[in-house]
Amino acid sequence: xxxxxxxxxxxxxxxxxxxxxxxxxxxxxxxxxxxxxxxxxxxxxxxxxxxxxxxxxxxxxxxxxxxxxxxxxxxxxxxxxxxxxxxxxxxxx
Amino acid sequence: xxxxxxxxxxxxxxxxxxxxxxxxxxxxxxxxxxxxxxxxxxxxxxxxxxxxxxxxxxxxxxxxxxxxxxxxxxxxxxxxxxxxxxxxxxxxxxxxxxxxxxxxxxxxxxxxxxxxxxxxxxxxxxxxxxxxxxxxxxxxxxxxxxxxxxxxxxxxxxxxxxxxxxxxxxxxxxxxxxxxxxxxxxxxxxxxxxxxxxxxxxxxxxxx
Numbered sequence: 001x002x003x004x005x006x007x008x009x010x011x012x013x014x015x016x017x018x019x020x021x022x023x024x025x026x027x028x029x030x031x032x033x034x035x036x037x038x039x040x041x042x043x044x045x046x047x048x049x050x051x052x053x054x055x056x057x058x059x060x061x062x063x064x065x066x067x068x069x070x071x072x073x074x075x076x077x078x079x080x081x082x083x084x085x086x087x088x089x090x091x092x093x
Numbered sequence: 094x095x096x097x098x099x100x101x102x103x104x105x106x107x108x109x110x111x112x113x114x115x116x117x118x119x120x121x122x123x124x125x126x127x128x129x130x131x132x133x134x135x136x137x138x139x140x141x142x143x144x145x146x147x148x149x150x151x152x153x154x155x156x157x158x159x160x161x162x163x164x165x166x167x168x169x170x171x172x173x174x175x176x177x178x179x180x181x182x183x184x185x186x187x188x189x190x191x192x193x194x195x196x197x198x199x200x201x202x203x204x205x206x207x208x209x210x211x212x213x214x215x216x217x218x219x220x221x222x223x224x225x226x227x228x229x230x231x232x233x234x235x236x237x238x239x240x241x242x243x244x245x246x247x248x249x250x251x252x253x254x255x256x257x258x259x260x261x262x263x264x265x266x267x268x269x270x271x272x273x274x275x276x277x278x279x280x281x282x283x284x285x286x287x288x289x290x291x292x293x294x295x296x297x298x299x300x301x
Contacts, residue, residue, distance in 0.1 A: 004134050004204070008292055011138020024143035027136055034133045035199045036103045041126045042206060042226070043107020044116065045219050052220055053112060059220060062180050063191075063227035066173060070192040070228075071235045071255045073172025077164035078254035079247040085157050086250065 100199055104226065127207055133200075134292065141289070161279055162286040165254040166294075169195060183221065186301040191225045193294035195257030195287050196236065198229030201295050208299040232257060236264050240271045249273065253280050258291055260284035 015024060046052050052059065110116065173192025177185040190209075194201025206222030213221065236256040243251035249272045256264035261284030268280045 004131070004208075004296055005292065007131050008134045008138040008141075011135040011140075012142035013138075015139035015142025015144075017142075019143040019145065021143075024139055025145075027140040027143075031133065031136050031140060034129060034136060035100065035203075038126065038129055038133060038203045039100055039199060039226075040103040040107040041129065042203060042219075042222060043104040043109075044111040045107075045126075045206070045215075046104075046223055047108035047111020048114065048116075049111070049216065049219055051216060052223055053108075055220075056223075059224050060227055062183070063224045064231055065176055065179060066188055066191050066224070067228040067231035067235060069172040069176035070169040070195075070257075071232055071239070073170075073175075074165045074168035074254035074257070075243050075247040075251040077168025077171075078161070078243075078250040081160045081164040082248035082250040085160055086248075 101230065126203075130203055130207055133203075137200075137292070158279060158282060159286075161250055161253060161283045162290070164250070165195065165257060165283065165287055166193075166290060168254060169193065169257070170294075183224075186298050187221055189301075190295055190298035191221065191228050193291065193298055194225055194229040194232075195291060196229050196232040197258040197288060197291045198226050198233070200291055201229055202226035204292070204295045205299060208296055212299075233259050233263060237267055240264070240267045244271045249276060250279075253283050256280075256284070258284060258288040261288070 018024060169192050170189060173188045174185050176192075177183060177188035180188060183191075187209075190205055191201070194205075202222045202225040205225045206218050209218035209221055233256070236252065236259065239255060240252040243255055252264070252268050252272055253260050253276065256268065260268060260280045265277070265280055265284070269277055272280070
């Protein structure tokens with residue numbers, strides 16, 4: 001955990017120091033390719049894993065429950081913030 | 094949406110390749126995924142640090158605008174903790190780690206698979222990583238499809254909080270359409286902050 005966050009902070013520091021270099025502004029494409037590679041590797045480890053392949057339905061259901069809960073939790077919290085902090089200020093946002 | 098299809102495509106391609114068992118097992122035992130992950134995190138850091146808009150964004154923060162990403166984070170985490178009571182197979186912290194992906198499925202699934210390996214073992218960590226990938230893709234889909242309903246019943250901030258880390262890119266068009274153009278700035282600001290929170294929350298809950 002600390003290695004990962006440490007590496008990211010190292011990146012932030014270096015990125016800030018060298019922010020004038022044009023190359024750094026084109027990182028988004030390179031980040032996307034790295035993500036593709038990682039998801040491809042994750043796919044390989046999932047595909048070779050028979051337990052996962054045989055239980056995709058169960059895993060999908062658990063995933064759906066967590067997704068639904070998270071979304072509902074945040075829209076309820078959004079309603080509270082909207083109702084008490086935004087509606088009154090609506091005119092001056 | 095196109096971006097998510099490409100990512101899912103690469104994942105499915107990997108699944109099929111793994112499933113056919115064409116790859117030599119010596120290649121699979123090499124754990125170079127973790128180095129690719131380090132490389133990814135370094136690039137994420139570089140892009141944050143070199144972002145010319147970073148100062149602009151930091152200086153435009155108004156206290157009451159921070160309440161929007163806070164609502165997303167607090168609401169998601171409470172609900173993820175509650176839903177873990179229904180899912181007996183995974184601990185509360187596992188569900189919190191999955192929920193705190195906030196629809197940022199690529200990064201959260203990779204982080205969980207790698208970071209949970211030490212405590213759960215390769216097999217179970219890969220299962221939780223797969224759940225994280227699916228759960229956070231589902232969340233993006235729910236946010237895209239549910240936006241009009243959320244506005245109607247929970248107010249104009251609801252589609253933004255539902256979208257989690259995606260409200261600065263993939264769900265922005267839907268939010269603009271159903272919440273109004275004046276919400277675009279809040280939506281982008283919210284997306285950036287929630288996006289930045291993912292590399293902190295996911296490793297944090299994985300370590301508990």
